[in-house]
Amino acid sequence: MLAGKHIxxxxxxxxxxxKTLDLIRRLRGRGAVVTxxxxxxxxxxxxxxxxxxxxGNKVYRDLFDLGDEAEMGHIQLSRVADLVVVAPATADLMAKMAQGQANDLASTLLLATDTPVMIAPAMNVRxxxxxxxxxxxxxxxxxxxLVVGPNDGDMACGEFGPGRMAEPLEIVAxxxxxxxxxxLKGKRILVTSGPTHEPIDPVRYIANRSSGTQGTAIGRALLALGAKVVFVTGPADAAAPQGxxxxxxxxxxxxxEAVESALPADAAIFAAAVADWRVSSASDRKLKKSKDGMPVLEFAENPDILRTVSQRKAERPALVIGFAAETDDVIENATAKLLRKGCDWIVANDVSPATGIMGGxxxxxxxxxxxxxxxWPRMDKDAVARQLAQRIAARLT
Known part of the structure; x- marks a missing residue:
């Protein structure tokens, strides 16, 4: 896929x-030219x-190297690539990029380039x-x-948390x-995935059994067809799709709020299992047993994300797809949902415990x-995702 591409x-x-040494090796192994x-x-x-x-290429280091400038000036160097990748992207490099500084070769190249730029941040968690x-x-x-990572993990400084650079294979993906x-190259597609957690108090919440596996599979399938995927996920078991x-x-x-901030998009797939209700006044302290009996929880309806996006007058995606997880009258309930929400397609499935689908x-x-x-016949979730992605591509292209 990267044969002849210049990084x-x-x-x-x-x-x-x-880690960049391994990254270089893997990029070259896929046919990329790395400068x-x-x-x-x-x-x-x-x-x-x-x-x-x-x-297998010259290393450029100095903005004021006359030999390098004679061979390939820094302006030309910044523009001959298909993609500029910064790995690791330190806090200092990110600050220079954000402020438009150009006081060394790296920052000058980044300011002068007219090709896409991807960063892989890496720094202390604080x-x-x-x-x-x-x-x-x-x-x-x-x-x-474009941003890939960072991941959570152990730091060289002994701390733990976000700030660890994405692994080479993640960056390659x-x-x-x-x-x-x-x-789907050039198409921006929004995908929601996983459950939501609605707090009761600081230690308890309302949720469901969604693992996020199908949403992650859909994200991967869309990426494989060239789409730019914005992946909004609740606290899922499945890892988010690389890339x-x-x-x-x-x-x-x-x-x-995340969905609305991610618009506009060419398509939106709402695979998340969003809780229908939340506790209207979640406690800021852990609820205790008392002689007065069980606490009374009052519920409020959560926002309807699918309907909100489907019925937008501005920035409505050209294709809006909802999911209907049902336990009875699957087709009837899902068809009614499509009409009620105003979306274009519904992916319906039977999630009765006997099916083993939810979490499977x-x-x-x-x-x-x-x-x-x-x-569609029963198949693994990756196959479902690939088939759905192909249908989306046919609709959008």
């Missing part, structure tokens, strides 16, 4: 720089010799969570910069998704469209 790889200064740019801080962690040996870094991240995403020439822009939420209200590896769905109901 300009900017290696920032951080312990995660050692490395090594920052001065990056040289503290990997050597120019090791980077050049693995890349640095990642700092308001300045999050502000810079928001700016970069608003500028169209994101690069392949970005450079794919599939039928997607991931937004994590807990509650239905948070999911609605297989699914048996009926696709309901304007043409009627179409039963």
């Amino acid at each position: 300009l790889l900017i290696i920032g200064g951080g312990i995660a720089a050692f 490395p740019v090594l920052t001065k801080a990056g040289e503290e962690f990997v050597t120019p010799l090791s980077v050049a040996a693995l890349a 640095m990642w969570q700092h308001i300045a870094t999050q502000r810079n991240l928001t700016t970069l995403q608003g500028d169209g910069i 994101a690069i392949e998704a970005q450079l794919s020439d599939g039928p 997607a822009e991931v937004i994590r939420v807990q509650t239905a209200q948070q999911m609605l 590896r297989e699914n048996a769905v009926t696709l309901i469209t304007e043409a009627g109901a179409e039963d």
Whole structure:
């Protein structure tokens, strides 16, 4: 998939720089041409010799190297690539990018490029969570910069949390998704997945048995066809698809806000199992047993995300797909849901306990469209996702 693709790889200064050696090897193994740019801080962690040996290409290091400028000026270097990848993207590099600084070769290339840029952030958890870094991240995403990671994990400094650079295979998957020439290339598709958790008190919540497996499979299938996927997920068991822009939420209200902020999109697939109700006044303290008996919980209806998006007058996706998880009268209930919500398609399935579908590896769905109901055979969830992605591609192209 990456044969002949040209990757300009900017290696920032951080312990995660050692992972870029494996990243280079895997990119070249897939046929990509890698031109490395090594920052001065990056040289503290990997050597120019090791980077050049693995890349099979010259390492660029200095903005004011007359020999490099004569061979290929930094402006040309910034524009010949199909994709610019910054890994690791340190807090300092992200700040320079957000502020438009150009005081070394890496930042100058990033300011001068007219090709897509992808960053793989890596830093201490406190640095990642700092308001300045999050502000810079928001700016970069608003500028169209692609982001992969960071992951949660152990840090070299001994702390644990978000800030660990995505693994090389994750970055490769994101690069392949970005450079794919599939039928959905250039299409932005929103996918919701997983359950929502509606708090009762700080330790209890209302949820359901959704694992998020089908949503993740749909995200992967869309990425494989070249789509840019925005993946809004509740606290699911299944990992988010590599290469997607991931937004994590807990509650239905948070999911609605994330969905609305992700629009416009060419299509939206609402695979999440959103709780219909929430406790209207969740306690800020753990509820205790008392002699007065059981506490009384008052419920309020959660926002209807599918209906809200389906009935938008502005920025409504061209294709809106809902899911109907039913335990009886599946076709009748799902068809009524399609009409009631105003969406274009409904993917219906029977999630009765005997089916083993909710939380399982297989699914048996009926696709309901304007043409009627179409039963699909029982198959694994990845196969369902691929078939649905192909149908989406046929509709959008």
